[in-house]
Amino acid sequence: MKVHNVDQYLVYGNPIQQSKSPFIHQHFAEQTHQALQYRSQLAEDDDFKLQVRSFIAAGGKGCNVTAPFKGQAFELAQSVSEEARIAGAVNTLIFNDGHIAGDNTDGRGLIADLKFHQVSMTNKRILLVGAGGAARGVLLPLLAEQPQKLIIVNRTVEKAEQLAKLIDTPVKTCGVGFADLADKPFDLIINASSASLSNDLPPLKSSLLSADTICYDMVYRASNTPFNQWAMDNGVKTTIDGLGMLVEQAAVSFEIWRGVKPETVELRKILRAQL
Numbered sequence: 001m002k003v004h005n006v007d008q009y010l011v012y013g014n015p016i017q018q019s020k021s022p023f024i025h026q027h028f029a030e031q032t033h034q035a036l037q038y039r040s041q042l043a044e045d046d047d048f049k050l051q052v053r054s055f056i057a058a059g060g061k062g063c064n065v066t067a068p069f070k071g072q073a074f075e076l077a078q079s080v081s082e083e084a085r086i087a088g089a090v091n092t093l094i095f096n097d098g099h100i101a102g103d104n105t106d107g108r109g110l111i112a113d114l115k116f117h118q119v120s121m122t123n124k125r126i127l128l129v130g131a132g133g134a135a136r137g138v139l140l141p142l143l144a145e146q147p148q149k150l151i152i153v154n155r156t157v158e159k160a161e162q163l164a165k166l167i168d169t170p171v172k173t174c175g176v177g178f179a180d181l182a183d184k185p186f187d188l189i190i191n192a193s194s195a196s197l198s199n200d201l202p203p204l205k206s207s208l209l210s211a212d213t214i215c216y217d218m219v220y221r222a223s224n225t226p227f228n229q230w231a232m233d234n235g236v237k238t239t240i241d242g243l244g245m246l247v248e249q250a251a252v253s254f255e256i257w258r259g260v261k262p263e264t265v266e267l268r269k270i271l272r273a274q275l
């Protein structure tokens with residue numbers, strides 16, 4: 001067995017070559033003067049859990065998990081955070097004296113990015129588009145900001161309804177279909193659907209927008225995402241994409257493992273320039 005003299009971390013995924021996590025975590029490590037090594041690791045459906053166990057046996061301290069293994073990581077964890085439980089997905093594993101703890105930092109990453117952009121969610125009317133893994137992952141931290149109302153809208157209505165029923169919150173929350181939305185602008189619309197990935201737009205009416213609506217697409221790319229472009233074409237002043245969320249969810253993982261909160265301003269610029 002190989003013994004390392006610096007703490008080891010990995011990100012598992014398939015595909016994994018495109019992952020920016022090693023770059024992000026090495027940047028955080030240098031910035032905070034932490035001695036650690038962070039690499040990416042390709043896994044397969046039938047060897048992911050095995051790989052994690054051998055990484056633990058080799059002294060690994062923790063790992064990130066990306067598609068398609070977040071569900072398997074949830075199963076592997078012996079204890080999980082409340083966010084991970086609602087999401088049914090784990091993106092951060094923490095190995096401590098043989099115990100495997102699971103967390104999901106996506107939601108805290110989203111909130112940190114919204115706050116970075118000075119977006120307040122308290123008492124606001126929020127529309128969350130999508131009811132898949134990405135939406136589930138951000139639900140609890142969003143509700144913790146105490147919006148006035150949180151509506152989950154999804155193409156498959158039942159999934160939105162089920163998700164709304166899953167949570168116990170004093171915030172007015174409901175799950176609906178696109179046709180059920182009234183013609184009234186929201187303060188914040190978060191696109192957690194995967195529509196932008198296939199260059200598609202969720203079927204949203206422009207009556208849901210005002211110039212002051214903030215539109216956030218969890219997908220990012222060099223050019224505007226279709227959702228953010230649609231918002232801009234309809235007069236929205238502020239659109240944000242998911243690059244900052246990527247950085248912030250990594251910062252939360254880093255802080256969980258290392259107990260130090262990294263700065264994200266510089267890294268945001270570097271990653272944007274690389275797109």
Ligand code: ATR
Pocket residue numbers: 129130131132133134135154155156157159192193194195200201202203
């Ligand atoms: P992820 O992990 O990215 O959330 P997912 O769990 O497969 O992926 O969920 C994808 C989400 O995007 C779902 O809410 C899906 O809607 P359905 O549940 O009705 O399938 C939504 N979605 C994908 N393409 C879409 C499109 N073109 N318009 C609207 N919603 C879309």
